[in-house]
Amino acid sequence: MARTGPAGGPDVVATQYLRTCGTTRSSALTERQSSMTSNEAVQTPEKTISDTIPETMMAAVLRDPARGLQIETLRTPRPKAGEVLIKVAACGLCHSDLHVMGGAIAFPLPAVLGHEVSGTIVEVGPGNENIGLEVGQRVAGGFLMPCGQCEACASGRDELCGPFFELNRLKGVLYDGTTRLATTEGEPVAMYSMGGLAQYAVVPATAVAPVPESIDMVPAAILGCAAMTGYGAVRRGADLRFGESVAVVAVGGVGTNIVQIARAFGASQVIAIDVDDDKLAPMLDYGATAVVNSATHDARQEVLRLTGGRGVDVSFEALGIPATWTTALDVLADGGRMVPIGLGAGVQTAGVEINRTVRRSQSILGSYGARTRQDLPAVVELAASGVISYKEIVSRRLPLQEAGLGYEALHNREIRGRAVVDMSL
Numbered sequence: 001m002a003r004t005g006p007a008g009g010p011d012v013v014a015t016q017y018l019r020t021c022g023t024t025r026s027s028a029l030t031e032r033q034s035s036m037t038s039n040e041a042v043q044t045p046e047k048t049i050s051d052t053i054p055e056t057m058m059a060a061v062l063r064d065p066a067r068g069l070q071i072e073t074l075r076t077p078r079p080k081a082g083e084v085l086i087k088v089a090a091c092g093l094c095h096s097d098l099h100v101m102g103g104a105i106a107f108p109l110p111a112v113l114g115h116e117v118s119g120t121i122v123e124v125g126p127g128n129e130n131i132g133l134e135v136g137q138r139v140a141g142g143f144l145m146p147c148g149q150c151e152a153c154a155s156g157r158d159e160l161c162g163p164f165f166e167l168n169r170l171k172g173v174l175y176d177g178t179t180r181l182a183t184t185e186g187e188p189v190a191m192y193s194m195g196g197l198a199q200y201a202v203v204p205a206t207a208v209a210p211v212p213e214s215i216d217m218v219p220a221a222i223l224g225c226a227a228m229t230g231y232g233a234v235r236r237g238a239d240l241r242f243g244e245s246v247a248v249v250a251v252g253g254v255g256t257n258i259v260q261i262a263r264a265f266g267a268s269q270v271i272a273i274d275v276d277d278d279k280l281a282p283m284l285d286y287g288a289t290a291v292v293n294s295a296t297h298d299a300r301q302e303v304l305r306l307t308g309g310r311g312v313d314v315s316f317e318a319l320g321i322p323a324t325w326t327t328a329l330d331v332l333a334d335g336g337r338m339v340p341i342g343l344g345a346g347v348q349t350a351g352v353e354i355n356r357t358v359r360r361s362q363s364i365l366g367s368y369g370a371r372t373r374q375d376l377p378a379v380v381e382l383a384a385s386g387v388i389s390y391k392e393i394v395s396r397r398l399p400l401q402e403a404g405l406g407y408e409a410l411h412n413r414e415i416r417g418r419a420v421v422d423m424s425l
């Protein structure tokens, strides 16, 4: 398939998202406090704790990749210095979790996965006096949770935060070296990012961005990884300029966002490439100017045809396998930039034609996440103002109990856009 169509996306309709809370940790509450509505906070001088935090919560726990996710009761986590506790509204199902669940990316177990969340702050930990966040604030949580203190963070390069990799990605803990998650017996449970596949999640304050009332909270979960990574690839990885031509290879959850953000940044052409016509069909609504099925067509020939024989200025790769690297490099113009964001399943290598890269002055610019503190608020703003779509990208909503089925569908390539776990279901 190779067809062209108009750009443009659906309107973002303002929807207010309301939740009720579960059982309360209320023994110390006064009568007045316990008669408050669920969104009100205890009137401590700092107003830092909601009156509705239960002792325990449900979470999807990974103990053994062979057994998959199991729903367990865990102690509700509490935030420490520089952290907030959110009542999770929704958590997106990202391919990166699949790498961990399949054992391709090593991670300590047992663990709670899930790293793109939306929710409402129910407790603000100490040391957060100047962050402007308070109980009741609705937020999006970014997967890349910068420490805010290392050299990379000091220079604004959140995506290079060393402590994030060393502590969270290797050990499943937060910045004091411990996890906030434990079973009711006290067994520690690792956190992949904030451990979003749970009713509550502790997130470093550096990784949350307030969302306005107009934002629909359940689909807003995708802002913290799929959309933020897409923004990082376009804004940081490619530094895309108005009028440049673009190809996006693999248009799943992240690739779809790259398509629409590239168009929002003024790309003259956005060519979506995938092996699945069902994934490609909606791309025209997100701003793609053409789609190419690389399983049935020669992607390079199609892209050359569509670009007057030049190739594209920027190609994004959003799957992380050698075949998609090859396609992304094959469609590149002289002087072009290839921006890979797909993560390989463990240690993988891809072939790069040495002489073509050198003689044609092409660049390969890896892009991980984004600069959370600067870019997540920008992504929220793009969604809130209707410049990018987010609600339409969520094609499936599942209850927490069915998170495992959702990942199975993702693995089987049955998910268009993104599936999310909706904690209200």
Ligand SMILES: NC(=O)c1ccc[n+]([C@@H]2O[C@H](COP(=O)([O-])OP(=O)(O)OC[C@H]3O[C@@H](n4cnc5c(N)ncnc54)[C@H](O)[C@@H]3O)[C@@H](O)[C@H]2O)c1
Residues within 6 Å of the ligand: 093, 094, 095, 096, 097, 099, 225, 226, 229, 249, 250, 251, 252, 253, 254, 255, 273, 274, 275, 276, 279, 294, 318, 319, 320, 323, 324, 340, 341, 342, 343, 344, 367, 368, 369, 370, 410, 413, 417
């Ligand atoms: N760099 C980062 O910060 C970052 C962040 C999030 C995700 N990721 C990685 O990005 C990748 C994509 O994640 P996702 O959640 O969007 O995945 P996804 O499963 O939603 O999408 C994958 C897409 O690839 C397509 N596809 C499969 N085989 C293909 C082929 N041979 N050629 C072209 N397309 C093909 C599928 O049809 C699907 O549309 C994963 O590797 C994930 O780990 C990286």
Ligand SMILES: [Zn+2]
Residues within 6 Å of the ligand: 094, 095, 096, 097, 115, 116, 143, 225, 226
């Ligand atoms: Zn992700």
Ligand SMILES: [Zn+2]
Residues within 6 Å of the ligand: 146, 147, 148, 149, 150, 151, 152, 153, 154, 160, 161, 162, 163, 164
């Ligand atoms: Zn840091």
